[in-house]
Amino acid sequence: MSFWNQALEIARVDLTVERRIGNTLRITLPFAVVALMVFPLALDLRLALVSTIGIGVFWALGILFGMQVALRQSATDTRERRDLQALLGVDPAARFVGRLLSGGVLMSGFLLIVLLAMVVLFDPDVPNGGWPVLTMSTFLVAIGLTELGTLAGEVTSGLSNRTVLASLIVAPLALPLIIGASQSVGALSRDTGILPWILLLIASDLALAVAGVALAQPLEEATR
Amino acid sequence: MRGLELVVEPGEAVGIAGPNGSGKTTLIRTAATLVSTNRGSLEVLGQIVGKRDLVSTRRAIGLIGHQPTLIPELTLVENLSHVARLAGVDIARVPRALEVVGLDEASDRRAEACSFGMKRRVEIAHLLLTRPQLLLLDEAASGLDESARDLIEALVGSVRRRGGGCIVVSHDRAQLTELCSRVASLADGRLDTAR
């Protein structure tokens, strides 16, 4: 089976399993929306602030809850399953790419729905031309966060505190994504260029993709 | 492991007996090229194991380990089809494989709703499809009923008749004596009575 066919097969099975477990849709997503509702209440309903903080709250919650999507149960392999995949000749890089594909689909859908909920609840102040930038940044963050989560999941594979530990690893490494995303929209209201920030997001995504593919084999050996 | 030397000839089934913690699983996983040695050499199916040969060598190896490898949320037929696709095997053979292992009527049941024995049978079905040249069994028959153990025996016999080799690891010496042409003992990281 070719590299891409392996990746697609892994992505297909991953999405099938996630559809049956349903944690992203049934638990993580409603939880993220409830978390959106907590902010204005926690701000003592100073409603003038709500519109200005909406986009920032979206990025913060998107990253934090998005990590749970990236580290979902369906993306976990037991040691025995990894052994089986190794014996079947599955390229570890193909497994990474497969998880990236399935995770990217789930993450993009997740973040877009949370974005929509934020728009309804917060009525955010979006500068002119901000919607396409916000949407594009959301996709780029989705890709980067999926890559980070997949890598962190591999590094912490087999550990009992995997989810918490992987979240701890992902959170600081996601800072370039948060900065690029928030500054890209902020640049519009400051009337400065958005290109450096979009490029930061693209560069982060590319670097993580290269790292994921290049480190796939050593990571696989390290987790045996 | 200390000074371990093990040779398995084509058509031979070697049993490795040993108490818990003696290194049986490590031995099996080393033979499967899943664990690298820091000293000595490993030759599998006529190939000295180095990074370049790993994929083609591994594809000729079949392993049944302690824990089942099935994805719980997929049905038995979906699990076997997934593995068949990754192995490059025609998935039209999957229903037949499930029939031979006696699971054709349970094929649409999710793995999480199946017993340990049923999951083992699916793993055996996988090996019937891929026809490995080196079969590695790590306590594969533990916890199985008589008909499933007969299946393991049939699988070992099939590999041997094709000229393949088998390493069977168990703490049950009687089972090994029945299944294998010779039995070695593993203790304190050393293997005895192996050529």
Place this chain on the structure above:
Amino acid sequence: MTRVRMLMGLAALAVGVGLWFALTAPPDALQGEYSRLLGIHPPAMWVAFIAFGVTALGSIMWLVKKTEWWDRLAATSVEVGVIFTAIGLFTGMVWGQAVWGTPWDWQDPRLMSTAVMFFVYLGYLALRNAIDDPTIRARRSAILGTIAVVQVPLVYFSVNLFRTLHQGPSIRPDGSTMPDEMLIAMLVNMGALMVVYLALLVARLDVARTEAAAAPESAIAGEAVRPPRLNEVEDV
């Protein structure tokens, strides 16, 4: 199946009648055509309240009698209730945008309490989905279903307890505050959506009964596993 079809047909008819009343009632002087949402928003919320009340009843009855049917009723009613709550929230936001200039008012206790109620029942469904054992699932859902219903009166009376943009109760013991045509449209649609609720409930209960009958747990242990064909291992 015939019973379900009959109910679905009746529901379609009822919705048609309700639509006719909603569309022919005179529009409100201030809200204009948006006042026609009276035909869906309050009725949807009423049906949601009733649905969650049925869930509480089913939950309590399961705790008393431990009969599977009561658990299925409770769970099915939540599924339908959540749909109607979502309809109520959505139509409420559309109405709010038109009348208040915003789809969401953080200071509106009815809106907030309804949203909280929605998520609690989503959590109920997530909880059920996470448990495989039917008895454990029924017991834990019954406890949650019994407690969660407390939100229904809280949501309903929130407009009385707090000052809010939200319209107060339109029907009170001393009479109604709205013109007769609007009141009739609202009441007819309430009846129509009750029929829809019943139709969906019965249909879903039928599906749940079929799923339970087809579940592996109801199969006789061991009957799906046959003796292996040892002589055919090389014919795969």
